[in-house]
Structures are given as C-alpha cells and as structure tokens.
Amino acid sequence: MTEKTREAALAYHATSPAGKIAIQPTKPCNTQGDLALAYTPGVAEPVRAIAASPEDAYRYTAKGNLVAVVSDGTAVLGLGNVGPLASKPVLEGKAVLFKRFADIDVFDLEIKASSAEQFIEVVAALEPTFGGINLEDIAAPACFAIEKALSERLSIPVFHDDQHGTAVIVCAGLLNALELQGKSLKTARIVCLGAGAAGLTSLHLLMSLGAAVENMILVDSRGVVHSERTDLNRYKQPFAHTTPLRTLAEAMNGADVFIGVAAADLVDAQMIRAMAPRPVVFALANPVPEILPEVAHAARGDLVMATGRSDYPNQVNNVLGFPFIFRGALDVRARQINQAMQLGAVHALSALAKQPIPREVLRAYGLDHLEFGPDYFIPKPLDGRLREWVPAAVAAAAVDTGVAQAPYPAHYPPRPAPSA
Template identity: 25%
Template sequence: MKTMDIIHNPFKNKGTAFTEEERRKLGLIGTLPGSVQTIEQQAKRVYDQYKIRPDGMQKRKFLMEVFNTNRTLFYYVLSHHIEELLPIVYDPVIAPAIEQYSEIFMLPQEAAFLSIEHPEDIEESLKNAADGRDIRLIVVTDAEGILGIGDWGVNGVNISVGKLMIYTAAAGINPSQVLPVSLDVGTNNQELIHDPLYLGLKKARVTGKEYYDMVDKFVASARKLFPDVYIHFEDFGRDNATKILNKYRNEIPVFNDDVQGTGIVSLAGVLGALEISGQKITDQKFLTFGAGTAGMGIANLLCKELQLQGLSEEEAKKHFYLIDKQGLLFDDTEGLTPEQKPFTRSRDEFDNSEELTNLEAVIKAVHPTVMIGTSTTPGAFTEGAIREMAAHAERPIIFPISNPTRLIEAMPKDLLEWTDGKALIATGIPVEDVEYKGVSYAIGQANNALIYPGVGLGVLASKARLVNDQMISAAAHSLGGIVDTTKPGAAVLPPVSKIHEFTKTVAKAVAQSAIDQGLADPDITDAEKAIEAIKWEAKY
C-alpha cells in the first residue's frame, strides 16, 4: 500500500496518532505534523470543533468528515458522547440528511449502489464496495418507506449508513465488517425525478417480478460473497417489507427493523409499563393507530407474545384493534393489506360500526388499555380521545412513536395532563423529563436503536442460522426488564445513555436463545464469551 493510501483509508488511518516508529515504517515521515497525539487528544479536538457548529446538519456534516477520514476516531467520539450525538448521526437529523443527500454528496462511504437497470453487475458491485473486507453485516434499503418522510430513492442509502453507525457505537460491531447497500429501483418521488442533482434513477419505481428478481439476486450474491453475513432490511415499502422478510427468514439470518425492530422495542416498552402497573399482558386491549409496516409489525409481535403467554392464535387476535386511514378496520374494509386482514374486526361486534371512523369514537367503543401510534399524523391523539381512554384504563399505556418531532401524535406533557399523571408513555423521539404535580416523569424513547444493535450482536456472536420469534421475544423481555418500578415517574424503557449496557444484555439474551434452540454454531456454548470474542473497540 502506498503512503498516501494509508492516510486516505478510513479503516487504517490514525492521523496524528501514528507513532514515530509507525511513520518511519510506513513511509509517513514528513507527511504529518511532528507532534504525536493520543486518541483522547484527537477526540477532544473533534468534540470541541463539533460543539461550535451552529445546527444539527452542520454538526452532522462535520462528524461525517471525521467518519470519512478516520473510523476509529469517529467511533471513539461517538461512543463517548452517544446520548448527545445519536440524534445527530441518526434520528432526527438523519431525515434532512437523506433529503439533501444528492446535493451535499462528497464520498460514497464504502456503500454498494445496485441498479435495477444492471442486475448483471450486482455481484461485482458488492465485491467492489467490500474491497476485500470480511463483511458480516449488511443494512440494505430501497428507501421506499422511510418512516416520516416517505420515498427518497438512492438518497436513502444514508439510512443504511446511519443504522450501521449505531450497530458499531452501541454493540461494537467491527466497522470494517459492515456494508451499507442501496437498491436503486427508481422512485415515485417526483421532486427527485425533476431534481437535476438527484443521483439515482430518474424513473418510476419498478415493481413486480423484475423487482423481486433483483432482491433475490442481491441476497444470493451477498450470501455467496459473504457466507456468514446477517442481512438487515430497512425502510422497504409496506407492500414489500413483510413479504421479503417472510421469504428469507426461514432460510438465512435476516431482520427487518421496521417490521421487527419497531415491534420489539414497542413490546419491550409495554412489558416495562406492565412491570410498573403490575398488570398482565394477556389482560390488555391493544389499539394500533396507523396500520402500515411499522404498525402491523408491532401488532404481529404483540400477538405472538400473547401466544407465547398461553393464548391461542384466535384468542390473541381478539385483543387487537387497528385504525388506518379508513378508520377502524373491518373484514369488509376495502384495500386491506395481507398483514391487516388477520386482525380486522366484524361489524357485528358494534351497533355503530359506520361511525367508527375517528380515534375518539373507536376509543369509546373499544376501551383500549394500550395505544400505539405509528400514523405520522401530528396531533392525532387529541385531548378528547386521551381523556376517554383514561376514563376506562387504570394506567393507560400510550406510545406516540411517529417521528420526526413534527409528526408525533401527541407530546408527553399533554398526555400526562390529560390523564392526571396516569399515562405510561414512550415516544419515538428524545424528550426531556416532564414535571407534573411534583413528580418528574422520565419519558422512555421507543427508538429502534435501543434494540437492533443488541439483536445483531447476539446473532453474529452465536453465528445463528436464523432469527426466529423466540429470539425476538427474548430480546424484548431482556430490554423490558430494565425498569425501576420503585421510582415515581420511572421510564418504561432504559435511557439511551446506558445503551452500551443494555445492548450487551439484549445480545446475551438473543445469543442464549439461539444456543438453547440449536440454531447457533455447535462450537458456541457460552453466549457471554462469544459476545466478548467479537466485540470491537475504538482504539488504535
């Protein structure tokens, strides 16, 4: 490797931390300032520079410059300030970063860009992007359904990059073993199609057989090139997300964060809330407000949990009510998706089924105890609706988890006031503690970043052949159990500031489940040792 190639390789570059001996050995004498710094000194300089940036996008742009030049230093800074920096590298600042991706593009960040117009190049593209690295984890997106902002075509590769950052910062996944992948199948976003700077295909999204053939070829090529790879599907559209997950989940280790990750963190939050209230999950009535990919992923996982607790599938489904754009979903509602159909209700159950088109009316008819919002409809949880829910639930569990902030169904301060402090709340955005009647209420963040890094670490550590429902339930229970039930106003989910601790807890639960079920590598019998063996640290 040439001298300058080392400095320009983000996986090998140490910048001013190269020792004098290393500089002589690698031919770097005279190419760097004379002072040799520690990573701690470098990190202080980076953090000081970060703090003077005026807003989220400027802060993120600066951090990406560090990411592009020195991965070890980037992850050292991120891991030491993760609670502060997580909203910058991921949600909510990831949204404008995706929207502006083509305009501010500088470097591809070692991502693989696969085009539906050239399926013959898929294997070569993956190989080129990997550049000889031992890839163990891929986050792939076609960016049709980026929660809150919709279809952003090839710009959505930023979501793959951001997710992988959290995998490394929270779980210690080696950054040289990950690969962000963009499936460019076109876009239905007319703004992008007419944008002269847009970097993706300027055509309507390809659907049907040609689309699924591309996904098949991607999966086959990835498994051929990287036999141990774990594939994380991200932000696929509602018509494709579950279908793709179900196609591969019984064959290889795959995960869909929108279908499963949102479901796991929501289930964990519900379990945490029930720890506080002292109630049983089998006694709850669940209302899902927004029955798209995320909403149905939540309903499915909660339903499976009820079955694991002893209910039959038929009994479990009687606990669920779905509201989408049409109102409460009935078995004769037009336009139902395959995921929605098993959870619809019969009109015979209600005297006023034709009137159940808005949230407050449905709450009056159903009396839910758990309500989860994934609608991206700001302010949808109105005062009237919430007061009606609180009138029939001792400790209403209310999770407005749509994000970014401008799309949240209700703010925690209002929910606490409207329920007189009874509500057990989690949101999809970071929220400061809320003071109400002398009690400080910590608001849990139902952020998928709380869960998917631990799941991935557990799968990779155990070399699990599959990711099944038992492993997912184990992840949710491990996270939901980290609740301080003795503290008034306790959060239903652990804080992001402790992400390193509970990520390991989740990983251990997942790996142990794989071992117990015989899904792990036969040579792996100790979950904790397996996790420690693969964890990467940001140090030179």
C-alpha cells in the same frame, strides 16, 4: 428542524472525509512480508481452505462480523419514498450505531430495484459476503414479502429493523408500562394507529406474548380496519373484526393502550380523556408524535407514556435492539433471527429496566437519580449493560431453538434461564 440545526446536520455530514463511515485494515501492511501474506501469494492459503471447507470463511475472513444494511429507499424515516441514493445517509448512520454499540462492521447497500423480486434476487446473491442482513426503510407491504423470501432462502440471519426491531422495543416497554399500571397484556384493549411494518409486526409479537387479537383494534389512514372493508391487504386482514367502530376517536374510547406508529398530531386530548383508567400511551411518530407528552399528561394524570424522541422519558429507540440482537446472532452463527430470539431480547430489555441504574449511566444523561417507574420503564441506549444482557438472551434462544451453528460463547455471562 430549525435552520441552525439543518445547517449543523449538513456540515456534520460534509466535513472531510464526507459521510460517516470508512474502511480500515485490521492486519499490518507495513512490509513486503505483510503484503505477501495479505495478498498474493499468501492469500491463496485461506482461499484453498475455504474452498475445501466453506465454514472456514468464518475463521479466515470478516464474514462473521459483517452485516449488510440494505434499502431500496421507499420508506426513509418520515420522508417517504426518496429513493435509494437519498437513503445512504441513514444507512451510514445505521452502520455507525452497529459499530458503536455492538462492534459490528457494516457495508451499506442502497439498491436500485424495479420490483420486490429484483431486490430479493440482488440481496440473495450477496449471501457469501455477509454474516447477516439488516433490511432498512422498505415500504409496506413489500417489506413483508421481501423479509420472508430472504429469510427462507438464506442461511444467514435476515432482520427487518422497521418491523422486528421496533416490535421488540415496543413489547419490552409495554410489558413494563402495563405492570406499572396494574394491567395484564392478556386482557388489555389495544388500539394501534398505523398499519405498516412497525404496527403490524408489533401486534403479532404482542400476540406471541399473550395479547388477544380480539382485543386489538387496528387503525389505518382510512379508519378502523373492520370486516366490511374490501380494500385490505392480507397483512391487515387478521385484525379485521366485526365492529361498529369506524374512527380513531371511537376506537380510543375505553382503550387501555394506544400505540401510534403513524404521523404527527393525530390524537387529541379528548381521545386521551376517553381512554380507560390508568392508560398506556405510546406515541412513536418522529420527530413529532401523535400527541405531545405535555398535552397527554395535561389531559390525564394517571397515564404512562413513551415516545420515539430522546428529549422525553421512555424513548422507544431501535438502537436498544438491533445491534445487540445481531451481536448475539453472529456470535453463535445463527441461521436466522427467529421469534424465540426476538422474545429473548424483549424479556432481557424488560428485566434490565428494573435493575438499579449504574452511576455511569446517570452521568451520561446528567441525572442524579433514576429508578423503575412512570418516567423510566425502558432502558437508556447508553446503558453499557445492554451489550451483555441482550446478546446473551438472543444467543441462548438461538442455541435452545437449534438455529445456532456455534455454541453459546464462553466469554458471555452465564446463560440466562429460558423465558417463560
């Protein structure tokens, strides 16, 4: 980041009022009568109603449209374990995205916890306040245990965006990229560099779409994950094959797909040249990818590529997922965000990218033309159709799998057909 950009970012956040979010009342509070309804004595009536019927909290309070964005600050962006307080700007930013894209209100909660168990207890105790929990920037492998424990304990949806949000967008983009390259997910040889939350969860979701685990090579900071290693945690072990491969370069030889969720400049042109014909490269490290698109395209003229950056085509951006996944979950009061709901989002995003692009989307990006192809196989974040397509697919899957506590909303578009 340049010094000019750094100063602009700090000034943006420091301009009064400091930060990026605020709370505003949604009901009038201008007269004595208003105040009597907002607080005492009028507030006693919804209190009595909720005490008698807890479901009335969704009728009389903001619970149904309120999400907690929660972090312990152990894996903040590419900055690592900077602590809960330093994670606050990111969580406020997440609140802005929830509101901007899905009109969901957020409280950001930065939790100082000495252990995963303490973190779980704190978040679990907050269940009465919120309609959903979005876990954010929590280091692996603790994030897996935290997400699992909270999902099992709470009756509201819990979603770790660094796991499932990234996986949804990766899967949607990869389905389309493989289609463009004339390849099948079932037979594609996939190399994943990065064995944290995003990488492991993406591989599992790809398996649910038909990818074969025997065709996956996982690479972490110590090289290929293989069956002879004794340092593997239980989350990496399912991908520990018997193989002579030891290095990333060896793994990339003949691979159809590369997924990078690791760090900058770990892939070189020779590795790209060694891949199979018509390869797919997802170099998602931010702000600098594992290999820059210009380097990859210079090495191979037959590849298609995605990054995590907005200044290159095909950005894998979690904002395509989490606001709309929560919108669909909240609108049917889902008890969880299950795999079927995630797959609904995958298929909705994949299908949307193949639709004609509205003029307003072209104007938002300063483009004259855009169509499904090598430079566009993932929807753009400012495509207003996301607000209809993704929540509808998520809500329908929640209803179909029995985790919804309210019917498919009447104001939604017609229910999409179940995904194959």
